[in-house]
Amino acid sequence: MGYGAIELGQLNMQKGKFDVAFDILYDCAVNDQNDDAVFLMTKMVFDGNLSPEHIEKFYELQNGHTSLGNGYALFNVGLMHERGLGKVAQNYKIAVDYYQKAIKEDVKDAYCNLGNILALGLGMDQGVPRDINNGIKFLARGAEEGSRQCAYTLGSLYGKGEFIPQDLKKAFYYLSLAALQGHDQAKRVLHIFVHSHKEDYDAEMSAAELQFGKIENMRQLYKCL
Numbered sequence: 001m002g003y004g005a006i007e008l009g010q011l012n013m014q015k016g017k018f019d020v021a022f023d024i025l026y027d028c029a030v031n032d033q034n035d036d037a038v039f040l041m042t043k044m045v046f047d048g049n050l051s052p053e054h055i056e057k058f059y060e061l062q063n064g065h066t067s068l069g070n071g072y073a074l075f076n077v078g079l080m081h082e083r084g085l086g087k088v089a090q091n092y093k094i095a096v097d098y099y100q101k102a103i104k105e106d107v108k109d110a111y112c113n114l115g116n117i118l119a120l121g122l123g124m125d126q127g128v129p130r131d132i133n134n135g136i137k138f139l140a141r142g143a144e145e146g147s148r149q150c151a152y153t154l155g156s157l158y159g160k161g162e163f164i165p166q167d168l169k170k171a172f173y174y175l176s177l178a179a180l181q182g183h184d185q186a187k188r189v190l191h192i193f194v195h196s197h198k199e200d201y202d203a204e205m206s207a208a209e210l211q212f213g214k215i216e217n218m219r220q221l222y223k224c225l
Contacts, residue, residue: 006036013040018049022058029061038062038072045076045085055086071105074098075113082113092123103138111142112150120163132164143174146215151178152186159193172201176208181215 005028012021022044028037041058044050050058059080062073078098084090096117102110117123119135139157142150155174158167175193178186194201 005032006034006040009037009040013044013049018044019051019054022050022054026057026061035072038076042072042076042079045079052086055080056088059086059088071102071107071110074102074105075107075110078102078110078113082117092117092126092128096123096128108142108145108147109149111138111145112147112153115139115142115150116153119157136164143177144211146181146219148178148181148183148186151175151181152183152189155186156189159189168197168199169201169204172197173204173208176201176205177211180208180212 005024009021009025009028012018012024022041025037025041028034029041041050045055045058059077062076062080075098078095078101080086080088081091081098082095096114099110099114099117103114115135115138117128117135118131118138121130122128124130136154136157139150139154143154151174155171155176155178157164158174159171160166172190172193175186175190179190
């Protein structure tokens, strides 16, 4: 059975051969400008599977493609500056700038990273003021548009009530929205949540299911376009 470049990259990822997978996917991203290859390399960055040299190479590729309006390139440059990956120094100001650009290119998870930085005040030591209201707005917008990570993060914040006032109804709604989209941690947290906070969440469950349906419909429409 023959494999295409993407499938071969995925196969090597599954086998733990991340160096081989990176080389295959990198060539695919450069030569074919394949978004799936970029996504898989991003996943390896998130999961900590790449060497600093590979992260730096990936950063240079992404940074070089931002002028093309590639939303994932913008997002990944922001991610690398936020976390200080590879040889890239941590810089929250630059990260915020790139996340804002990625949002304009319709990258849903950029809402989560930007919302976190603002709501939690992660960049305060570097001159990025804490802005809880806007941070929550970004997380909520991302959740409603289909970012399960936004939904999980916002549900957790409302559930803990540490950085924002506790709201169990909203916590259940957002955790459910994340769980419906297959977020495994959200499923586990939600299971504990309903046993710890015994209330009537029927309305919130219905609202989450309705929004999930809208998100799925938009995804199907996007695939058809």
